[in-house]
Amino acid sequence: MKIIFITGLSFFMSLSSWLSPKPVDTSIPVCHNAVGNDMSAMAADPAFQQLHLAPLPFTYKGAGDMVKFPTADGKSASGFLLKSKKPSDKWLLVYQEWWGLNDNIKKEAETYYNDLKDVNVLAVDMYDGKVATEPAEAGKLMQGADQKRLEEIMKGAIAYAGPKAEFASVGWCFGGMLSLKSAMLEGKKAKGCVMYYGRPEQDVEKLKSLETDVLGFFGSQDKGISPESVKTFEENMQKAGEKVTVKMYDAGHGFANPSNPVYNKEAAADAYKRSLSYLKDKLNA
Template sequence: MHQFGRGFIVLGLMLLLTACSDSPEEEFIDRMDQEHKGDTPVENAAKDLTQSAEVSGQEVTYATVNGEEITGYLAKPEGATNAPGIIVIHEWWGLNDNIRMMTDKLAGEGYSALAVDLYNGKVAESSDSAGTYARSVNNEEAVDNLTQAYGFLADKEGADNIGVIGWCFGGAWSLQTALAHPDKIDATVIYYGRLVTDTEQLKSLQMPVLGIFGEEDEGIPAEQAKEFETALNNAGVENSIHIYEGAGHAFANPSGTRYVEKAAEDAWQKTVNFLKQNLQRE
């Protein structure tokens, strides 16, 4: 074959491989880029949401990943010991004040809530930097990070029952944490995060799953949320999936421009009830 012709074939194969090499994580972040285009965190409305009890919060070193200490935010009910634990996973903005406030709210419901940091101290102020930080996350290191968060709550905080919750980028990692530890996590909450719809993969899950989604979310379409529900049902996994009309991606984030108050408050009450049922059992 003529050298020129072979060159075009090789180039074509390279382009094909490149087009097919995008991982589900990369595709998800690409969609988040579009969903959050021009978006920025705004004045935090989480401070106006009802908190059930007084809590204490502090920065803690909960893990060492690849030789680097990882600092998160731990909130607990005042005077509580051996409370059930919750791993709290931030959105693609990072571990910011909104996540700390939501962690306080979870602690106010009776939990030792640990907000992890998958960005190693970086917090995004724009959608461009958020996308950059999200793409920089190494999957193996993230799983190690979250595994050590579980160990911190179990060993240092004495939590017998431990759940996981995350929003957006964190919602994806909430599900991944459950899949990494299907026999340890006791409850999983996913707010509009990247999903797994393969029944065989989901069969390993031994905990109930709560899924919160927006009907107008183009990053995690309602059809995909329904596929997730069907796959969970086929896998025999207890689940409760809710799709909110008139709500888009990140509708439950009170520090974002997409906040939908009525849907967010209803989703929060469902979250509180779900966690209480599955983590505060005797």
């Protein structure tokens, strides 16, 4: 799957392409804006990469184990699992930023795990073991992200949890988009969905497949996920008969990542408090 990015424009697909008539498909849109289906040029664009500052060094030293699970394409996938201390069919699927399943995401997974208590938390590795530390590296990983493989990994994670599992999901940026897609793939097992500044799906027919409401956090200073695109998402969710709650902060892209140099402590703390309350309610935790 290739990527074309437009320097200076929104990271997401242009509004006209979102709303123009087209056949419904099951493809996974990328985090940011693209023209057509070619995204490789955008991921390789230095101007685009500079909007994602390299994460500050961080080493995770906590609980949890890496696990593997089969995928329908005949391969296997992996994830970072924090298993509930008590038997539980409640699961939180955690989706990474464009950097990959790095130590910061593992720490975020542990934070939710400790606060949700009896919930299994699985941070899904969407890059098959690859992790970037610099924007150029992350661009290459995004260029190589195949939409079919991404979907197979998510389906594999859902199946790994078992037939009685109930799900909520959370993700940031690239992972925010995947959190929404995951909720669609979970079907009636979906109980909640949290997306942080991820590309909103704008196809009304696809949005109709949601069996849960959505909680979204965005930044008014985000040059990638514009307030206008978020407003369109809200309108399309309403057209689809779905519920979405949006909280817009006076912050930029990546504001909730403590390893991001543009981290906004106040906005991140408020968003986490809201997300935790939402997830506890949805998972009865």
